[in-house]
Amino acid sequence: xxxxxxxxxxxxxxxxxxxxxxxxxxxxxxxxxxxxxxxxxxxxxxxxxxxxxxxxxxxxxxxxxxxxxxxxxxxxxxxxxxxxxxxxxxxxxxxxxxxxxxxxxxxxxxxxxx
Amino acid sequence: xxxxxxxxxxxxxxxxxxxxxxxxxxxxxxxxxxxxxxxxxxxxxxxxxxxxxxxxxxxxxxxxxxxxxxxxxxxxxxxxxxxxxxxxxxxxxxxxxxxxxxxxxxxx
Numbered sequence: 001x002x003x004x005x006x007x008x009x010x011x012x013x014x015x016x017x018x019x020x021x022x023x024x025x026x027x028x029x030x031x032x033x034x035x036x037x038x039x040x041x042x043x044x045x046x047x048x049x050x051x052x053x054x055x056x057x058x059x060x061x062x063x064x065x066x067x068x069x070x071x072x073x074x075x076x077x078x079x080x081x082x083x084x085x086x087x088x089x090x091x092x093x094x095x096x097x098x099x100x101x102x103x104x105x106x107x108x109x110x111x112x113x114x
Numbered sequence: 115x116x117x118x119x120x121x122x123x124x125x126x127x128x129x130x131x132x133x134x135x136x137x138x139x140x141x142x143x144x145x146x147x148x149x150x151x152x153x154x155x156x157x158x159x160x161x162x163x164x165x166x167x168x169x170x171x172x173x174x175x176x177x178x179x180x181x182x183x184x185x186x187x188x189x190x191x192x193x194x195x196x197x198x199x200x201x202x203x204x205x206x207x208x209x210x211x212x213x214x215x216x217x218x219x220x221x222x
Contacts, residue, residue, distance in 0.1 A: 033209070043201075043210075043215075048209060107156060
């Protein structure tokens with residue numbers, strides 16, 4: 001059963017530290033999304049890639065967040081420096097651009113910044 | 115205004131009840147509509163999708179889109195405790211626009 005793999009599942013870090021989250025999309029999927037989920041805001045789109053090229057990262061705070069796809073099997077989301085307000089669950093999702101009927105989400109990285 | 119608006123609930127119903135979950139959307143240009151189910155501490159999983167308007171049925175679940183009123187609905191018949199989750203509606207254009215989710219609890 002193909003799935004999107006995210007690591008780590010949980011991360012607790014101190015304010016000011018760098019945080020890197022990783023995502024392995026489903027093999028063959030050419031579109032990757034990064035979302036952040038909080039109780040107050042729900043799912044917020046941070047960035048997405050198609051064929052490894054960034055298409056939209058307008059949802060990311062540019063001064064501290066960065067997203068990359070060094071290859072087709074790995075997407076990364078980095079926060080530097082981290083702040084307590086970054087505490088949330090970060091989800092990666094992958095799919096096919098032609099598959100408008102849905103994408104597959106990973107299980108998320110639960111980030112706590114203290 | 116968010117692209118997709120959803121009542122966050124929470125909604126609590128007895129087992130066997132019919133559940134109605136609703137969303138409204140603002141952009142008529144996007145034609146794909148989806149419902150995702152999210153269990154606690156899990157990622158959202160696709161439950162149903164519809165294209166354009168009308169109804170789609172899958173077992174106990176029915177998804178409905180009313181384009182005239184820009185309304186998206188999900189009906190759950192004979193609700194079960196295992197249906198207890200957060201339900202997210204979504205509309206797709208070049209990206210996904212999600213509602214904030216409705217928390218549903220089905221009480222045995």
